[in-house]
Amino acid sequence: MSDITKRKQEILATIIERYIATGEPVGSKAICADMNNAVSSATIRNDMADLVELGLLEQPHTSAGRIPSQAGYRYYVDNLMTTYEIGIDEQERIKIWLQSFSGEPDKLLEKAGSILAELTNCVAVSSSPSDSEAFIKRIELVPLSEHTAMIVLLATSGILRSSVVRSDSAINVDIAEVFYNICQTYFNGRNVSDISLSFIQTLVASLGDKVFVMSPFLCAISDLCEAVKTTEIHLQSPNNILNHTELSEDAFRLMDFLHRSTPLENMLSSQKKTLNVVIGSENSYRELRNSTTIFSKYSVGDRESGSIGIIGPTRLDYARLIPSIKYLAGIIGTMLTETLDE
Amino acid sequence: MSDITKRKQEILATIIERYIATGEPVGSKAICADMNNAVSSATIRNDMADLVELGLLEQPHTSAGRIPSQAGYRYYVDNLMTTYEIGIDEQERIKIWLQSFSGEPDKLLEKAGSILAELTNCVAVSSSPSDSEAFIKRIELVPLSEHTAMIVLLATSGILRSSVVRSDSAINVDIAEVFYNICQTYFNGRNVSDISLSFIQTLVASLGDKVFVMSPFLCAISDLCEAVKTTEIHLQSPNNILNHTELSEDAFRLMDFLHRSTPLENMLSSQKKTLNVVIGSENSYRELRNSTTIFSKYSVGDRESGSIGIIGPTRLDYARLIPSIKYLAGIIGTMLTETLDE
DNA sequence: AGTTAGCACTCACACAGAGAGAGTGCTAAC
DNA sequence: GTTAGCACTCTCTCTGTGTGAGTGCTAACT
Numbered sequence: 240m241s242d243i244t245k246r247k248q249e250i251l252a253t254i255i256e257r258y259i260a261t262g263e264p265v266g267s268k269a270i271c272a273d274m275n276n277a278v279s280s281a282t283i284r285n286d287m288a289d290l291v292e293l294g295l296l297e298q299p300h301t302s303a304g305r306i307p308s309q310a311g312y313r314y315y316v317d318n319l320m321t322t323y324e325i326g327i328d329e330q331e332r333i334k335i336w337l338q339s340f341s342g343e344p345d346k347l348l349e350k351a352g353s354i355l356a357e358l359t360n361c362v363a364v365s366s367s368p369s370d371s372e373a374f375i376k377r378i379e380l381v382p383l384s385e386h387t388a389m390i391v392l393l394a395t396s397g398i399l400r401s402s403v404v405r406s407d408s409a410i411n412v413d414i415a416e417v418f419y420n421i422c423q424t425y426f427n428g429r430n431v432s433d434i435s436l437s438f439i440q441t442l443v444a445s446l447g448d449k450v451f452v453m454s455p456f457l458c459a460i461s462d463l464c465e466a467v468k469t470t471e472i473h474l475q476s477p478n479n480i481l482n483h484t485e486l487s488e489d490a491f492r493l494m495d496f497l498h499r500s501t502p503l504e505n506m507l508s509s510q511k512k513t514l515n516v517v518i519g520s521e522n523s524y525r526e527l528r529n530s531t532t533i534f535s536k537y538s539v540g541d542r543e544s545g546s547i548g549i550i551g552p553t554r555l556d557y558a559r560l561i562p563s564i565k566y567l568a569g570i571i572g573t574m575l576t577e578t579l580d581e
Numbered sequence: 582m583s584d585i586t587k588r589k590q591e592i593l594a595t596i597i598e599r600y601i602a603t604g605e606p607v608g609s610k611a612i613c614a615d616m617n618n619a620v621s622s623a624t625i626r627n628d629m630a631d632l633v634e635l636g637l638l639e640q641p642h643t644s645a646g647r648i649p650s651q652a653g654y655r656y657y658v659d660n661l662m663t664t665y666e667i668g669i670d671e672q673e674r675i676k677i678w679l680q681s682f683s684g685e686p687d688k689l690l691e692k693a694g695s696i697l698a699e700l701t702n703c704v705a706v707s708s709s710p711s712d713s714e715a716f717i718k719r720i721e722l723v724p725l726s727e728h729t730a731m732i733v734l735l736a737t738s739g740i741l742r743s744s745v746v747r748s749d750s751a752i753n754v755d756i757a758e759v760f761y762n763i764c765q766t767y768f769n770g771r772n773v774s775d776i777s778l779s780f781i782q783t784l785v786a787s788l789g790d791k792v793f794v795m796s797p798f799l800c801a802i803s804d805l806c807e808a809v810k811t812t813e814i815h816l817q818s819p820n821n822i823l824n825h826t827e828l829s830e831d832a833f834r835l836m837d838f839l840h841r842s843t844p845l846e847n848m849l850s851s852q853k854k855t856l857n858v859v860i861g862s863e864n865s866y867r868e869l870r871n872s873t874t875i876f877s878k879y880s881v882g883d884r885e886s887g888s889i890g891i892i893g894p895t896r897l898d899y900a901r902l903i904p905s906i907k908y909l910a911g912i913i914g915t916m917l918t919e920t921l922d923e
Numbered sequence: 924a925g926t927t928a929g930c931a932c933t934c935a936c937a938c939a940g941a942g943a944g945a946g947t948g949c950t951a952a953c
Numbered sequence: 954g955t956t957a958g959c960a961c962t963c964t965c966t967c968t969g970t971g972t973g974a975g976t977g978c979t980a981a982c983t
Contacts, residue, residue: 266975279927284976302934302975342729342745381721383735387684387920393725399745403684477819478836494820578729578747608946621956626947644946644963927982933975941968946961953956 264304309519352475361551367471368544370396434464496526535568606646651861694817703893709813710886712738776806838868877910
């Protein structure tokens with residue numbers, strides 16, 4: 240692959256950039272003009288034929304211009320692209336805009352996602368920080384009425400989860416005390432992965448006559464631990480899919496795909512690198528075979544605990560989008576880490 | 582309008598029901614068969630011509646069958662339709678399914694919405710109970726870390742809202758006490774609409790040296806009161822829009838419309854009746870000119886405080902959907918009222 | 924050997940005409 | 954008021970033609 244002449248690389252880059260901008264197949268004449276007539280269109284045609292041979296370009300039909308193949312985009316992203324960083328003032332604006340949500344990871348990610356969707360005109364997807372190694376930092380019981388209370392669980396990963404519990408018996412100071420005692424003894428400081436159903440069951444067995452009052456609360460805690468471990472997926476502007484005509488055939492299937500969290504989750508958890516640009520059929524899900532996904536992990540503390548990125552067509556302005564996504568992932572990580580430090 | 586002969590009504594109903602089932606224009610022969618050849622196709626043609634004249638039917642083109650006009654649907658819904666109640670066992674299943682979410686109105690509505698979307702194959706929309714006449718029932722401060730705390734506000738409308746606050750000074754018992762004192766004196770039992778920015782400002786002025794510590798909390802309370810008043814819109818399965826080919830032209834605009842809460846909110850708040858069936862261009866929003874919206878209000882206590890319903894094409898199985906929506910609205914109301922009573 | 928001009932060729936697209944089929948509107952008889 | 958019969962209308966599909974963009978190939982040139 241690396242034995243492609245400089246000129247062929249230039250031609251490839253020109254075709255890709257022009258195609259990204261216009262969405263139309265690029266002919267030899269147009270390239271010729273873009274290259275200031277350095278060589279004739281016939282020469283370019285010869286080179287293009289070679290690039291098709293190599294699988295980097297495609298022809299929609301015999302007498303059309305060329306469009307990049309998925310391998311072509313891959314070569315471009317890996318070897319040819321020069322990235323454009325996002326402007327400093329824009330960076331500053333985003334930072335200020337996000338600052339106010341730094342206390343609540345989910346809200347922060349939703350906001351970041353909607354900024355990203357706006358910026359890229361694509362669907363933005365983010366996963367909340369999930370960390371099965373997280374510990375329970377704190378559990379609080381917030382009485383709401385005689386028979387209902389809210390249980391709030393804060394994990395060391397910075398994730399905050401809450402749920403409302405109903406109890407048949409009145410929730411009074413005594414019960415709260417029992418609750419906090421149990422938390423202190425059995426939950427606080429414990430790894431969320433330890434709180435299995437069987438753990439709760441053995442715990443319940445040891446409670447004696449408090450079991451009936453306590454069990455709904457303990458079940459809630461178990462659920463909340465589960466929720467802390469579970470990656471929450473945030474989807475922003477799914478309708479942006481419809482902006483891209485090249486995806487209109489897949490639109491229906493894609494929409495359906497986007498609205499199911501499990502595959503998205505699997506997709507994200509299978510990504511190993513910090514920045515993942517997955518083009519077309521490189522994606523393991525068939526629904527994404529005509530799409531590109533660009534995701535960057537963000538780090539909370541020293542752990543890469545979540546991702547943010549986009550799903551769009553393969554025809555994407557990679558050179559601009561990749562830096563934007565990197566920037567957002569970076570700033571999310573920083574903010575979440577700062578909040579965690581206290 | 583009421584001077585339409587019995588037979589014409591029967592023809593109209595047959596056309597509408599057949600068109601709802603098949604989506605294809607209905608010809609005189611087909612109706613003839615559906616009516617057991619009680620009259621000849623020629624007679625039906627004569628009657629159909631009259632129904633077109635009256636604006637209840639339309640012809641896509643001269644030599645096609647007839648389809649219902651929007652006015653035709655209206656006439657059908659108002660005068661001809663016989664509704665099909667949802668099955669008892671299905672009712673029971675839904676009830677059990679929803680029960681577990683009765684403590685959290687927003688989750689309950691989301692769940693109900695997703696059931697409705699599944700049931701109807703349409704987009705489900707619901708608004709959380711909003712009530713500007715609600716009072717503050719309770720405010721709790723939940724310390725999370727040295728500098729952050731969660732503020733939980735429960736309103737008499739059953740709505741629960743929370744937000745995380747950062748404070749520059751450490752959040753200790755003293756501060757909590759001051760906080761609860763302020764709540765007791767100024768907030769608890771007060772109408773959420775009273776908590777304006779100017780109210781907070783005068784309150785802040787009277788705080789003396791506690792002002793710097795308290796102001797982020799007070800601002801949060803103000804925001805939460807605002808959030809209690811604000812109708813929260815839940816959208817379920819927006820991609821169901823794409824299931825309906827007759828809306829494919831509007832799909833893009835509709836999707837966009839659905840993802841902005843404000844118009845949806847306006848639409849819902851402008852509906853006066855308990856059950857609102859708004860067909861096609863009866864909708865005040867242009868985006869909905871080819872859609873039907875069916876919404877039912879649900880009552881919490883004795884106030885109609887929110888809505889649930891669907892947005893779909895005008896070609897809808899009104900006879901089945903209307904009872905389903907009524908049923909869901911009813912059960913939501915019952916559940917929310919029960920939770921509130923305690 | 925690499926580059927270029929020239930030209931025939933290919934293919935998608937847009938438009939037009941023909942044939943088929945569904946369903947109508949009208950007329951005249953019942 | 955109802956019905957049978959029939960010409961008529963309009964959509965849809967298929968086919969054919971013309972156009973234009975862009976190619977691939979060949980032969981000449983540097």
